[in-house]
Amino acid sequence: MIRTLTPSDLRKDISKQKIDWKQLKKKEPSRPLIGQERALKALEFGIGNKRGGFNIYVSGYPGSGKSKAVNHFLEEKAKLEETPGDWCYVNNFQDSFYPKKLKLPNGGGQTFKLEVQQLILEIQKMLINAFESKEYHDRKEQIIEEFRQKEKEFLKQIHRKARENNFTVTRTPIEILVIPTDREGTPLSDEEFNKLNQKERDQILAKQSELKDELFHLLQKNREIERESNKSLFKLDESISSYAIDTLLEELQEKYIGFEDVLLHLSEIKNDIISNLHDFLKASLQQEGPSYKQDVRFQKYEVNVITDNTNLSGAPIVLELNPTLNNLFGKLEHESYMGTLITNFTLIRGGALHRANGGYLIIPLKDLLFSYFSWESLKRALKNNEIIIEDAREQLGIISAKSLKPEPIPLEVQVILIGSPRWYYLLYELDEDFKELFKVKAEFDTAMDYSLSNIQDFAGVTYKMQRENDLYPINNKAMGRLIEHASRMADDRKKISIKFREIRDILHEADHYARTGEKKVIDVKHIEQAIEARYFRSNLIQEKINELIKRGHLMIDLTEYRVGQINGISILDLGDISFGKPNKITVSIASGKVGLIDIEREAKLSGPIHTKGTLILQGYLLEKYGQDKPVSLYASLVFEQSYSEIDGDSASCAELFALLSSLADLPINQGIAVTGSINQKGELQPVGAINQKIEGFFEVCAQRGLSGKQGVIIPRPNLDNLMLKKEVVAAVEKGLFSIWAVDTVDDGLEIITGFPAGKRLKGGSFSTNSVHCRVDERIRQLNANIAAVSASNAKEEHLSY
Template identity: 45%
Template sequence: EKEKKKKDLFLPYKVNVIVDNKTTKGRPIIIEHNPSYVNLFGTIERTFEDRFTSKSDFMQIRAGSLHKANGGYLVVNFNDLIQEPNVWHSLKRALRNEKLYIFPEDNYFFAPPSPLRPEPIDLKVKVILIGDIATYQLAYYLDEDFKKIFKVLSEFDSSMDCTKENFISFVQLMGKIIDEENLKNFTAEAVLKVAEYAMKLAGRKGKLSTRFDAVADIMREAHYWAKEEKKELVDEKNVVKAIRERERRHSLADDKIKEMILQNILNIETEGKRVGQVNGLTVYDFGYYSFGKPVKITANVSLGQDSIISIEREADLAGNIFTKGSLIIAGFLRQTFTKDKPLSINASICFEQSYGEIEGDSATCAEFYALLSAISSVPARQDVAVTGSMNQKGLVQAVGGINEKIEGFFNLVKEKGIKGTEGVIIPKANLGDLILKEDVLKEMKEGRFHIWAIEDVTEGVEILFGIPAGKRKSDGKFTKGSLFEKVDNALQENSKIWKKYK
């Protein structure tokens, strides 16, 4: 006890260095992984003499990340920061006033507040918040101070151009992962296969995904399979196996839907012809895994007056973009066929055995072809699936998930047994997005599976119906024997009958 009191005599002469930058080169850069109030702003610790009495002195002042980053940069996760009590408003106040205060942590309810109040410190720091764009937009519109304090937005793209420089950087990143995690070296073919996987994640040729965590996971798993096979290097087969094993672990929903189709629980026909029935393509996206599957789209037509009904829309199972697609179909029909007569039909379009909400316009072309088939009574091929958006002028527009859609239909016809006539109609604008699996490419090279790329909806008519779409001649009639002639004749007949009942 005497020794303790003797030491306390020197307390007024001590120095509490709360921040030491003698080993720091350049401006300090602090990354705070746990942005609690104490970790950011510091605190004044307490010494308890008994159960109800505590004391503090200047030697118990502790710095926070803001003190350590003063004069430099502080990096913090925005979502983590705003979840901590009293941190967000205190940070804004400190940055706005350029003053940093240290207060004791007041979570000792039975102890009196500390009388120690250090003078504020001038604060010159750049705070970098890392987060998603949704959180940024929410803070920007709801918090008036946010846009005044955090004025610079820097967005990171989920993909980058596959230029020579970027590809070299991508390979260097692979090398860094190999060195840091002590993985086996990759052969040149294995590196290219990983790059191909990154392209597929990006969803477009000529792009590399910046989801480097997913790339690193595939590299680790490929290393594991090379190690299991006692190989010195990771080769292309190991990367392919890693990708397939990952897909297998995540493909439960994909397998269940395929099983229901093969057992005819979900009725999808892949051979023959049917009137008013076309195979569309949909994508199921779970975030961690996405896959494509065909869906039966049917259309029925009766006598009526300019009414095209989407059953999904009427049942509140359709989003706004899907509804827009249905209205575009009606606009094209009026533009093409009703210059000399009204559109005297009542039509209904349905995605059969679909019980969840549908969004997007990628099935617009398939709906359009099903409707043409129903009006003209010309059957459509069932061994061909269709994906593509269209505008009111009939131009076919690009869609998302093109690789998943093609592979989804291919996998189904492969399970049923490929006849050699099957294929998919896609927008020509999507050709640059094709990064298909080896088994699909193999069947295409052998002429047993086909991809038709179209720019206009009329180009898909001959593929799907076996007759040309036709053009309107100078006399107002369509080309003889064409699908549009048959549609026009049917609408003309409906118009005559409808006049009798008006």
């Protein structure tokens, strides 16, 4: 069935809808996002399920409102949840290589840090005062005096023992000298000692050795007394310092009852100060008064707050736009010391996972995958429910500077990845962990149904954008034109695009033109100007191609009638713009058995889909004409002046028309272009970018001059996709350009040749003087030619014998 389209078929007019624009301007949109019910239901279910792998993948194309919807639901959900506590790292006094974590209540991290700082200051002050007090010195002097008296008594015994045996004792830093004396107590000189007989000398030496041993035991006992004295002094210091510290710790310990890790850390601070009391006091005194930050010796008592949720109400929402390993998991910073990089627990820095712990983390998937180690580390953290801070150089096996191994922090977070559908399907197929960790998919559409309620919702959102961005008011006609453009963006008259990023850009540009023209309102001409200007900025290549066609460099016939030649329409997609471009398709026929030759395929310029479309043509020929005979021919098909790869099957209908024209020896009107794919039964199937294809051919015709005999044949299923420019609609209304919608190949043949396609009659033939009849006769003639040649060759071969 052939349908010649009227202007009402080519464009949807919003003015036919009865809409109270004034009321919509006052009304706030009732829903956070329109046209995304499927995605919103997925978010309603998924957000808040932080365990069991119910993380969320938000799938959609740019401008579909993904981030806006996610933020809306997160804000509503997060504010009702409990605010997570703070996490800190403190020194591990047993092994500083493994810093310890502490969990504190919400806002307690900074408070505890200041409390510990104040504690150390007060301990410094109190210990200095305690050890400078008269009571301490009196008790210390008493212990020392007791030791001196015992030591003095021991020394008396040593000297008395020596005198009784005619010896004197002299103590040097390295040994004890026991020197023999005469009866008057005067030490014997070497000369006097040598004058003694051998027996006397031996007796003296034996007595000297015996006395040395005895004196050594006495000195050992004296050293035990000295050690006991030192222990007494240490116990005195410990008792005083312990009492002073306990007095200061009592309030903190009472405050943090129930926080075992905190109490243990406070106890370890006390023990470390007591164990290193001399250094602690020395450092305190060297600073000329108590101070916390002037000496690195006090650094080990600091508290490093990794997450501070003091000003947070509800669960945290963190958006990490640069998800590198360090930005996600934190890092260990280093300081240069005498040419060497060193670190300590105060240089541990938290990452996005620490800030989002207990809440939600939003990450753009593409950036995550392109960051080294980030994806695998994130999966490991989600599987193990813990955050491990590690140096990326260690994963590469590179020897780095001095490092630490901080204790892992428990992780409770819901990760929300935002990415395209393509990334989702690739990960789902190739990454076995992905489907276990991201069980919720929220898929965003790019269009919604063209209905009155949706039009009202679209307008409401647009008015809201206008107010939020402080743009000029949008009048009714401008809003209607914007909705019409949104329908064209969707490539479907029954849909409206909800790519509000692009809609917002058009509004901003229209606002600029309104302000430039000193208007106080955005009118329809400003919307038109913005749409046309955006197109104009990108269509330089299209204009160059059209110029080449106009000058005859690209040979496109628009007024002649040619056999085996037709104008197809291809689409060129440059990213920011796509446009239709006419292509001359020609077919040559000869006798042979090769069949259909696609020159593009032979030259390796044909994509797989185009090749499939060409093979379908062969199926059509066999189905239509090969029921009672073989279809033996040689047909070559080519896109003229095409030097790049061709793909897609939207030209298959045009190719078939050219092929049948050549077989039937019927000329085709070159002013009519054809787009559409076919199946083996001869039915036309819809194609993409139908508006751009029609407009592309129209512009080429318009620059040559519209004759009224030009137009485009499209598949009937593409009727719903038509949202053509007004100049095309106007040309159709004036009869200068035509657009036909057809269902089958037969319908199109009648338009482009002016002959009836023909029907199959009983016996297998076709109705007289029809296209199919002429094609069928030509195939029979080609078969006969082949049979005659084969018979002649056989006869010559027989005669040669």
